[in-house]
Amino acid sequence: MSIDWIKLLFTLLGLFIVLNYGLLQYGLIRRITARIGKRIGMPVYQPYIDLVKNYAMRSQITHGVMFYLGPVFRLVGGVGIFMFMPLIYGSYYWSNYSFAGDVILIMYFMFFGMLGMALGASEGGHPYSFIGISRGLSQFTTVEVPFTLAVIAVAVQHHSFSLTEIVAGQQGGIMHWNIMTNPFAGIAAMLAFLGMMMASPFNVVQAPQEIPIGPPTEYHGTYLGLLQTNRAILYVSESILMVNLFFGGATNWVELIVKSFCVFFWPVFVGLVFPRFRIDQSIPWFLKIPLILSIIGIFMV
Amino acid sequence: MEDKKTFIDPDLTKRTVIGPNGEDITVDPIQDYFCDALPKKHEPKRAKIFENFFNWARAESIWVLGFGTGCGSIELYPLLTPRFDAYRFGVQMRPTPRQANLMIISGYLSVKTLKRAIRSYEQMQNPKFVMALGSCTINGGMYFDSYNTINRLDKYMPVDVYVAGCMPRPEAILAGFEALKKRIKAGKAEGANLYAENFETYKANQKKIIRDWNMPDYNW
């Protein structure tokens, strides 16, 4: 088997672009949040400085092997989603390693990162980590249900589990996008997306001011740097996934960035408007409206 | 008048518990739950240019441990409001000592609080800085003759910046952040190494006033 070196290079380059994009986007979010609170807010490049600082911490402590592996797993989850997702439709080099069943693999990777984090955080031994992780896992499980159903609806519609083909089926104008052709599944997925991004109404997992920051309580220095890197990659990857699934994909970088930017800001704006749900409110919420919508979405097809 | 009380913390005494298979497990929390390695000195990077770059990053991204003592903790919250907005200077609040770089001692420290403050300080990771607010931390302030509040913070942990006032206004605290940044960028803020080097002295001072020392000497 020959390795397509140029393709690998392009994939890594894409990863690099996505990382920077994610960091800048995070800075921008903080900036917008600050503006809404009538503050000026931190510089847009602040996440870079934080990252450098965290990697430059002099001393680290560890709580055991799983403590090391937690952030690594999470990073693998984030990178994994990215690796198997076509970025630009119609481009051989920018479609990464997408193949016929990539949707399923991506769904798996999403959960994988969370599980890795659970193992790592429980080794840390801080009670808040446990609370955060148990909330995170239970919420994520319920988020997965409507999201998976919505994805299945899309897959049935296009008779394929390949993202490339799903995107291909949506070409030809806005009326061909899945959000238009199958609005119920689209809306369900968008609502589930809120939970996936852990933005405000569903951020009990990290819940600042409540269980200070949840799972990563014990993580510091390089571990935290890894987690930050991953956050940048993961969130952008998830929004690109949404673009691919429901918003017709993208045929060039500008289109991709504009679309994923809009998708990314949907949870941010929702989060700024709505207060946080408790875990016992958010789980039934996900099992009600989005679930029903996604089931309708399947029957629509 | 009263004989000395020996207070024994029930959570920290040696005890025997019965394991899931019926076997006896002896638990000595001080030994088992804590690591008692002493702090090490961490040399700065040898290449000057790296160290300068890292110091710049440290100065521009100060993560503050949300730990308030005394009157001053109420003065810290305005820092995050639209009026003062410390985020502009890269100052952020962190809820856990593991991720924080800067500890703000915001006012008088009673002996009981000092114990907790030391624990939190020791859990912070190496490039760590301390900023002390108010005259109480400098020389005792208006509590100079109190039986229960310390007079000089720098006897118990290395302090990088003092901000004088009773209580310093948020503007003064922002100025304190600027001073701290200058110090970090000049490479002078080596509080953690200082603490590791003079560990014996600091510990002796701490143990002199914290009489029921029921924790290990160093809590990483």
Add this chain to the structure above:
Amino acid sequence: MEKIIQHLQGAFDVKAVKKQRNDLYFVTVGKDQAIPAVTYLRDAEGFSHLVMITVADWMEKGVFELNYIVHNYQLHADISICTNIDREEATMHSAHHLWEQAWTYQRELKEMYGIEFPGSPRVDESFNLEGWDNIPPMRREFDTLKYANETFFPRPGRVSHDPATYMKQKLYPNE
């Protein structure tokens, strides 16, 4: 209120009554009658809320004056039951069975003044001063300045001024 005070005077050996305000009376009783008086106020007169238990140190008279302040929500009135106990053998009957928050008050009084409350739960645990080994610090024979100078590290060069004279000198130096 007058009636309640009269009831108290009828039932207990009241030494002195001082009317502070219309809704605040200080009633002094003997040491053994204090807890029964408080119990009576709580159960029969509706003073269901314990505001605080506090102590004044009368070193010159050689007594501690204990105050049990109770509040009546219907009348919006307070009565303080005062009693004097000997400073040297400071022992008082415990009120822990009446209100649970009395535990904490008594724990604090034990720590700060060295007053014994036999039978009160957890009274021997340290409250604020962990591992205190001197005489209780709120007793007036305790010299806090001396203690602070010996224990903590006073910064050389610190001076205290009397605010009134100092500000006068600063602001109006010519007067």
